[in-house]
Amino acid sequence: MRILTATEIRELEAREVSRGVSEEILMERAGKGMARVCLREWDRPCSVVVLVGKGNNGGDGLVLARELARFGWPVSVVLTAWPEAMSPLCAKKWKEISSLRCVSVCCPGQPIPWPGGGGLVVDALLGIGVKGEVQEPLRSLFVECNRQRSERFFSVLAVDCPSGLSEGFQPGWPVIGADLTATVGYGKEFLFREEFADYVGRIEVVPIFEEQPSGEGAEALVPSSLAYLLPPRPKLCHKGQFGRVLIIGGSLGFAGAVVMAAQAAHGVGAGLVCVATRDEVYTVVASKAPAETMVFRVENRELLTQLAARSNAIGFGPGIGLDSTAVELARFLVENTRCPMVWDADALTLLAHHPELWTGMKKRAIVTPHPGEMRRLLGRDFALEERPFVAQELATEKDCIVVLKGVRTVVASPTRPLRLNTTGNPGLAAGGSGDTLTGVLVGLLAQGLSIEDAAGLGVWLHGRAADLAVRYRKAEEGLTATEVGRMLGQAIHSLRQEGWTPYHPRTNDGFGGFNPR
Ligand SMILES: NC(=O)C1=CN([C@@H]2O[C@H](COP(=O)(O)OP(=O)(O)OC[C@H]3O[C@@H](n4cnc5c(N)ncnc54)[C@H](O)[C@@H]3O)[C@@H](O)[C@H]2O)[C@@H](O)CC1
Ligand SMILES: [K+]
Structure with missing residues (x-):
């Protein structure tokens, strides 16, 4: 809108x-x-x-x-x-x-x-x-x-x-x-x-x-232009229809990141969720991840190649580290994946330090920097009010979707108008929020949404889940990413309720806020 x-x-x-x-x-x-x-x-x-x-x-x-x-x-x-x-x-x-x-x-x-x-x-x-x-x-x-x-x-x-x-x-x-x-x-x-x-x-x-x-001009992410993007849930279905997600991340001290991402991918309805993590935290991740998540070792490249080939979307970066193993893994993924990817957290620092990684990504990626990561990616500082412009600059230059996180998260694309989010609250300013967002995005991508649509819908759902969590718990203080992940179903429900509007019968997307499916 x-x-x-x-x-x-x-x-x-x-x-x-x-x-x-x-x-x-x-x-x-x-x-x-x-x-x-x-x-x-x-x-x-x-x-x-x-x-x-x-x-x-x-x-x-x-x-x-x-x-x-x-x-x-x-x-x-x-x-x-x-x-x-x-x-x-x-x-x-x-x-x-x-x-x-x-x-x-x-x-x-x-x-x-x-x-x-x-x-x-x-x-x-x-x-x-x-x-x-x-x-x-x-x-x-x-x-x-x-x-x-x-x-x-x-x-x-x-x-x-x-x-x-x-x-x-x-x-x-x-x-x-x-x-x-x-x-x-x-x-x-x-x-x-x-x-x-x-x-x-x-x-x-x-x-x-x-x-x-x-x-033309910037758009607001609002229910009437997002509700119809929710992946359909036919009655006659099986788990393979709702996409296979692979999340790659986790290292010593950072085992929770992939767990939160996996929880969020389940939360938006992904059919199958796999995590590939480093040997040193394998047992921790396997015991902490939702029971429904399949957990593998990233060191087993043969298995990783098979997993990547079967996945419909890959999330890379939460807690993966910045050492030579992580760099080598990034190169492996750039060369061996054909499905859309979400690059987050450490993966963004790897991109900043090894810009040659960009070339392999082409149009298949969403990058989700916070302002500090954005500064590293751009190689320069920028003022608060420049956020929309720098997001657009990076999206155009690198031909990818940029989700620049902040109070009105900016979604920039090389082909669509800039979009600004309307959901979310300061409770999200806490460790783990980004990992949950990565899980949401990769879960939506796996269900067949385009990278543009997954980015817009995912950012809105993530913020709405946080708003609903605060509504129920009554305080922003102490809001955890895990709580946000648990509210994703409620966020989807609220989008379905709010997505219909009696006025402006046709949205820019041509479906007027109705679910055409
Ligand atoms: N634009 C639209 O399409 C619609 C607008 N509506 C409403 O109408 C509002 C605009 O209404 P109005 O044009 O009557 O304006 P407002 O109701 O915003 O304000 C007008 C009043 O503010 C006073 N005022 C202006 N500057 C002031 C200042 N510096 N210090 C103290 N008082 C000051 C004026 O004397 C005037 O009495 C919108 O904000 C919205 O709430 C809705 O009724 C529906 C449709
Ligand atoms: K007012």
């Missing part, structure tokens, strides 16, 4: 309105879509305080408040302007909600009933209509909201964008920090900037438009 500028969003809205879809219908779609996000994210109703601005962003917030109240959530609406000062649509939505007895109202100037921990504040003060730095009286409210959040630990949902944030945002300007931004229609470019991640939190795109924007 394309990522747009605020101007492009405005143009899309104008075209939609000219075709007969009223602004009010768009607002209803936005507010109701956000209510669906809340019902999904919070498994039971919590106290909600909706901060309502006087523009249409406030109108979206009022529709959301009305819908949550209808579902029995205790809702308080905090007005920052009297109805006479509201935009016509915002005033109309205020009139509708003011007749609901179950919604409590806080008028301008009255003390705000901030919720406690477990509660939700909806920031519907300013959307893309903000101009420049936010002025009083809203400025003080922003400061107060951020202070209360840091003391009371409620969650903040930003309607369309965190209030105060805009394309021309300058450091030091006031903005309301959010845990989740439910953005209307399409992802806006400024929401994806890494330097704004702390304000924006996780991004959910709420579809409201029937038209697909034309033109």
Whole structure:
């Protein structure tokens, strides 16, 4: 799904309105879509305080408040302007909600009933209509909201964008920090900037438009453009249909990496998963790996040749080491494999030190560097905001898929627009996360997905599994890669649930979010 500028969003809205879809219908779609996000994210109703601005962003917030109240959530609406000062649509939505007895109202100037921990504040003060730095009286409210959040630990949902944030945002300007931004229609470019991640939190795109924007540009990885990629599971099937995975890695002190990768490959539905590991850790890996995983010694080259020939996808690198044995193994794989590969962890350092390895890979590889590994691969440093550009540079130069990990993981391909991920949370910033991602990618590749599709779908599923794990365990702290691996089935389920959208009947992929199979 394309990522747009605020101007492009405005143009899309104008075209939609000219075709007969009223602004009010768009607002209803936005507010109701956000209510669906809340019902999904919070498994039971919590106290909600909706901060309502006087523009249409406030109108979206009022529709959301009305819908949550209808579902029995205790809702308080905090007005920052009297109805006479509201935009016509915002005033109309205020009139509708003011007749609901179950919604409590806080008028301008009255003390705000901030919720406690477990509660939700909806920031519907300013959307893309903000101009420049936010002025009083809203400025003080922003400061107060951020202070209360840091003391009371409620969650903040930003309607369309965190209030105060805009394309021309300058450091030091006031903005309301959010845990989740439910953005209307399409992802806006400024929401994806890494330097704004702390304000924006996780991004959910709420579809409201029937038209697909034309033109080229970066895309957001969202359910409607990914769900149909899930490999089909026919009723009449056998394990050979779901692909054979081979994961090669592990060395003294690093036996767990391949175990986590194998668990994740099973987790996304691979039919058969084999691990080839070094002799020194063979017994550890064989005893720690899932019972369903077949574990072999990498030193047995005859067997490795047979395994590689039979595999549909190979993951290489987690914990394999950097010594001469690992280098020789990398050369062996480049020469002897024909199936798609995922190069991760130590394999990336080997690539950086032995660039001749690139030549054997051709178009069959996904590389998954974190920024430190990316610097080694490029041979130079780069700034945070350059991440999309350097990922694209490497993908084009080496003719491979680059998954540059980070707060909005970047997926770059020589042939497709840049894609930015919308799932994941800081709990993933822990050892083992990359190994799980490798397992996810190789598990999807083995089931027949192209390297482009496996990269996009895998990155989204991995992040969603982490988000679901945090939702159930209630804290990012202490999230382990193994827990993330266990949530992959739930992530697939949530993708199937979220992949369908009533609007924009055709996605760029031509299947409109429906599973065509
Ligand atoms: N673009 C679209 O297609 C749709 C947009 N919708 C919503 O409408 C929003 C945009 O609505 P509006 O254009 O009414 O704008 P907003 O509601 O974002 O803000 C407009 C208000 O902000 C005030 N303002 C602007 N700059 C300020 C500053 N620096 N300090 C203090 N106050 C300031 C203005 O006086 C005005 O009252 C979107 O963000 C979205 O939430 C939805 O209703 C559905 C469709
Ligand atoms: K907002």
